Amino acid sequence: MSASPEELIAINSLLIQREAELARVHITESRINELLGENYPFEAPSVTLPSSIKKKAAKPKKSKAKQVAFKPRRLNPDEVAYQITWTEKGQTSEQNATDLKHLNSLLHEPLPGMKLLKVQTIDIDGAPVETLYDATF
Structure with a gap:
């Protein structure tokens, strides 16, 4: 897989944005668990995330x-x-x-x-x- 420098910059920017959103989700779920005093049964996302696909x-x-x-x-x-x-x-x-x-x-x-x-x-x-x-x- 080869990408131009501009494409690599765009990919890295999107990966940083993804990491920030996942951190927000984690913080939100942690606060809910603190309020309840136990783990809340969160549902898995309704869409298939590329990172959750296991490849052979x-x-x-x-x-x-x-x-x-x-x-x-x-x-x-x-x-x-x-x-x-x-x-x-x-x-x-x-x-x-x-x-x-x-x-x-x-x-x-x-x-x-x-x-x-x-x-x-x-x-x-x-x-x-x-x-x-x-x-x-």
Whole structure:
């Protein structure tokens, strides 16, 4: 909620006025109770006050594009790249990444609708060496 300085001044002025009126009501009710020597059964206001409305606590929103808690390792000497396989909008795609930072950026900030299927390391000939993650089974 953002408000301009003029709106904030008007809001604060109204809140001060509200506090003064509530203080007057309290003083009046206290004087009536003193006259009677006991508490008078005051009725609740006939209108619903905004301050009396109880709001439900907002539940934190769950991320729809939550990825797997998978932490890739660095490449071994016989490995030259990571081969990443994912689906997006019903289409399967594959990409090779030589940099661990590139792989981590895809894992931590995936594209909308992207689902990681497989991460494996490949050798110089493009043959798979080791599967690091596999969600295809």
